[in-house]
Amino acid sequence: xxxxxxxxxxxxxxxxxxxxxxxxxxxxxxxxxxxxxxxxxxxxxxxxxxxxxxxxxxxxxxxxxxxxxxxxxxxxxxxxxxxxxxxxxxxxxxxxxxxxxxxxxxxxxxxxxxxxxxxxxxxxxxxxxxxxxxxxxxxxxxxxxxxxxxxxxxxxxxxxxxxxxxxxxxxxxxxxxxxxxxxxxxxxxxxxxxxxxxxxxxxxxxxxxxxxxxxxxxxxxxxxxxxxxxxxxxxxxxxxxxxxxxxxxxxxxxxxxxxxxxxxxxxxxxxxxxxxxxxxxxxxxxxxxxxxxxxxxxxxxxxxxxxxxxxxxxxxxxxxxxxxxxxxxxxxxxxxxxxxxxxxxxxxxxxxxxxxxxxxxxxxxxxxxxxxxxxxxxxxxxxxxxxxxxxxxxxxxxxxxxxxxxxxxxxxxxxxxxxxxxxxxxxxxxxxxxxxxxxxxxxxxxxxxxxxx
Amino acid sequence: xxxxxxxxxxxxxxxxxxxxxxxxxxxxxxxxxxxxxxxxxxxxxxxxxxxxxxxxxxxxxxxxxxxxxx
Numbered sequence: 001x002x003x004x005x006x007x008x009x010x011x012x013x014x015x016x017x018x019x020x021x022x023x024x025x026x027x028x029x030x031x032x033x034x035x036x037x038x039x040x041x042x043x044x045x046x047x048x049x050x051x052x053x054x055x056x057x058x059x060x061x062x063x064x065x066x067x068x069x070x071x072x073x074x075x076x077x078x079x080x081x082x083x084x085x086x087x088x089x090x091x092x093x094x095x096x097x098x099x100x101x102x103x104x105x106x107x108x109x110x111x112x113x114x115x116x117x118x119x120x121x122x123x124x125x126x127x128x129x130x131x132x133x134x135x136x137x138x139x140x141x142x143x144x145x146x147x148x149x150x151x152x153x154x155x156x157x158x159x160x161x162x163x164x165x166x167x168x169x170x171x172x173x174x175x176x177x178x179x180x181x182x183x184x185x186x187x188x189x190x191x192x193x194x195x196x197x198x199x200x201x202x203x204x205x206x207x208x209x210x211x212x213x214x215x216x217x218x219x220x221x222x223x224x225x226x227x228x229x230x231x232x233x234x235x236x237x238x239x240x241x242x243x244x245x246x247x248x249x250x251x252x253x254x255x256x257x258x259x260x261x262x263x264x265x266x267x268x269x270x271x272x273x274x275x276x277x278x279x280x281x282x283x284x285x286x287x288x289x290x291x292x293x294x295x296x297x298x299x300x301x302x303x304x305x306x307x308x309x310x311x312x313x314x315x316x317x318x319x320x321x322x323x324x325x326x327x328x329x330x331x332x333x334x335x336x337x338x339x340x341x342x343x344x345x346x347x348x349x350x351x352x353x354x355x356x357x358x359x360x361x362x363x364x365x366x367x368x369x370x371x372x373x374x375x376x377x378x379x380x381x382x383x384x385x386x387x388x389x390x391x392x393x394x395x396x397x398x399x400x401x402x403x404x405x406x407x408x409x410x411x412x413x414x415x416x417x418x419x420x421x422x423x424x425x426x427x428x429x430x431x432x433x434x435x436x437x438x439x440x441x442x443x444x445x446x447x448x449x450x451x452x453x
Numbered sequence: 454x455x456x457x458x459x460x461x462x463x464x465x466x467x468x469x470x471x472x473x474x475x476x477x478x479x480x481x482x483x484x485x486x487x488x489x490x491x492x493x494x495x496x497x498x499x500x501x502x503x504x505x506x507x508x509x510x511x512x513x514x515x516x517x518x519x520x521x522x523x
Contacts, residue, residue, distance in 0.1 A: 053512075054464065233490075341488070349488035351462050379462045383488040 001025055001076055001316045004102070005069045006044070007090075008080030009059065010370030011386060012294075013040035016078050019308035028072050030065060032058035034378040038371065046072065053380045059083045062090050069099050076100035076315055078308075082382065085291040086113055102315040104214075104290045108265045112288040115159045116197055122285045125264035127257045130276060130284040132199035140180045146198050147176055153201035156180065158187030158194075166190060167234065169201055202278050204436040207231075207286070208243050209274040210258035211299045213307075214267040215314045219323045222255045223299050223307075224330045228274075229437045230430070232347050237417065237440065238424075239295040239336045241302050244395060244433025250281040261288060269314050270296070270307055279436075294338065294387070297366060301334035301391040333395040335402055337421050339411070340383040344420040345444075351379045355413035362404045365390055377414050385416070395433065399425055423447075457496060457520040459513045463487030468509055470520070474502050482520055485513065494519055 004020055005028040006013045013029055017040060020027045029044030034053045041047045048068055051058035060083060069077055077094050079085035079102065088106040095101055103109070112118045116136060119129050131150055136159060137143045147154050147170070156179055158166030166187050170176040180196070188194040211223040227243035228236045243251070258273040270292045275283040296307045310321055322328055341350045353376045359367050369386035371377060377385055388405065392398035406422035427443045429435050463485035470482045481493040482502075500522035507519050 347490075348492065349461065349463075349490055351488065379464070379487040381488065383490070 001100075001312060003028065003072070003074045004312070005030070005065070005072065005074040005077045005099075006040075006080065007059070007065050007077050007084050008082070009035050009381065010038065010040065011368045011384075012080040012292075012370075014043060014370065015368055016080065016308055017043050019306055019312065022306075023309065023312060025312065028069070028074055030059070030068065032380070034376070034380055037375055039375075040370070048072075053378065055083070055380070062087070062093060065090075066093050066097050066099070069094070070097050074099060076102050076312075078102040078311070079291065081291050081294055086289075088113065100315050102269065102311050104268050104271060105266065108267060109290045111265060112290050113160065115157060115161070115287060116195065118288060119285070121264055122261055125260055127261045127264070127285045128283065130199045130202060130286070133197045135197070136195035137180075137197060140177060143176060143180055143196075143198065144173055147173070150198060150200050153203075155199045155201050156183050156196060157199060158183060158191060158196055160191035160193040160195065161187060202276050202284070204279050204438070205229075206243070206277045206436055207236075207274060208246070208254065208277050208283065209272045209289075209293075210255060211293075211296070211307075212258050212262040212267060212271050212273055213310060213314070213320060214262055214269065214271070215320045215323075216268055216317060217319050218263075218266070219320050220259055220262045220267060221320060221323065221325050221328060222258050223303050223305065223328060225251065225254060226295055226298050228295065229435060230424075230440050231437050232440055236295065237338050237340070238421070239298050240395075240398075241298045241334055242330060246277075247281055250277075250283070254283055257283070257285070261285060270311050294384070295336050297368065297387065297389040298334045298336045301366070301389055302330045302332060303328060304331070332391055332393050333398045334389060334391045335398055337388045337390075337402070337406075338384050338417075339386045339388065340417050341377045341385050341414040342383045342417065343415050344417045349379060349383050350415035351377050352414040353377070354385070354411060356410060357412075358408070358410045359388070360405050360408035362401060362408075365401070365405055385411070385414070399431065455498065456518045456522070457482060457494065459485065459494065459507075459515055459517045459519050461485060461487050461492055462514045463492060463512070465507045465509050465511045465513060466491060468505060468507070470502055470505070472502055472505060476500060476502060483507065496520075498522075 003026040027044040029047040030050040084090040088110040091101040091106040133146045153171045184194040206229040214220040226241045228239045230238035261273045272289040274286040277283045366389035390402045466484045466486040476496045480496045483494040485492045503523040504521045
């Protein structure tokens, strides 16, 4: 592999460029008008304007991107995450043009992109799934009947949805009735598919996912788990590994289930099997993410591997760099904090120009920033502007290190959640490691109540 | 009456009202999309819509007038 086109932007494009440079692979970046000044555009060996700012006219232009890749004679396309990373049509078109798609087979992407199909596949493979419906619900009557069998509360979900979008909790028949049509409309508008289904709502749950990796020779390994339970608006803000308060016995079963899930779909390249875990440490398959994840640095920190390097090698036809599960170990404790350009109280976006960016004097931290001082954060893309990865010998030491980092880190020009992290790291619920997906919301509510007293 | 101005830069996702329509306080007249989030634009004072100055797909900046009232 000599030349790779990166069909993405920001920090993930920079991340991929970094490994490509290490491996002497040339990179081709694409950018929209709004992103012309971003660091990744300058760091790539070649960069091309792909279109105006809206994603449909730039980063999602499948044919234009393939045409550019052919013209530039690249060997492969790395889709990063988001955008076209889980677009089977894009993967197929790339392969048809003689370009390697760095990711799993298009059939795998397709099957796992459909939540109903993936549930069925996992049931067949013997992986536990959340009790729910096994087919799309065509009418409110069918939805009500299914919900009464499963028992409220339930989650109403778009089959094609992902990343916290296209799902709503319904506590009773009335809420289900109220939301049924609107979620179908949203599903159609966001994902082009209005099929919806129901799942039992698991209370006080955690989201724990397992990093898996497969090669073309059928080797599959797991690279341990990540706890992704600290969320806002159903989207992750902080991830950690190992997952605190999770017995080793359950952990081993989780890894076995994840590998089983990956093998059931002949998984190739990097992927994640996401589980919902209840208070008794029982886990259920939620979905499989057929791409590199935002939080992959957490796994890199505890294993010492470069996952992008693994991706490039596997895509080039090589076997996994380490095939023997027993020789892969997890060391210390790692956190990833997602820094968003948003109001930390309302979580509303905060576009603007980054005037100052300072990460403090604490050494040994990894910062993956998509922007530099002077860069404009525009309203067109995701609000995540950077990630801070902290690794230490154990969880307490990692928290302490993170507290030092966030006590002096600063970003000026846009609002961010840096101070929110600084305060949240002191929350007893977080420090104890006994927390569920509602931890951040509950803690914020508690803070508000204390202030109003 | 005061115009309704955008509180944020973003792309107009939906326009939920028509010229001549009576709107009440808190009614959502437009939904903007900014940084992959839907931001509702709500009416602060009840009134009748005189003009709508942005259509679906338009990009608006913070402070741009979205709607004027009679």
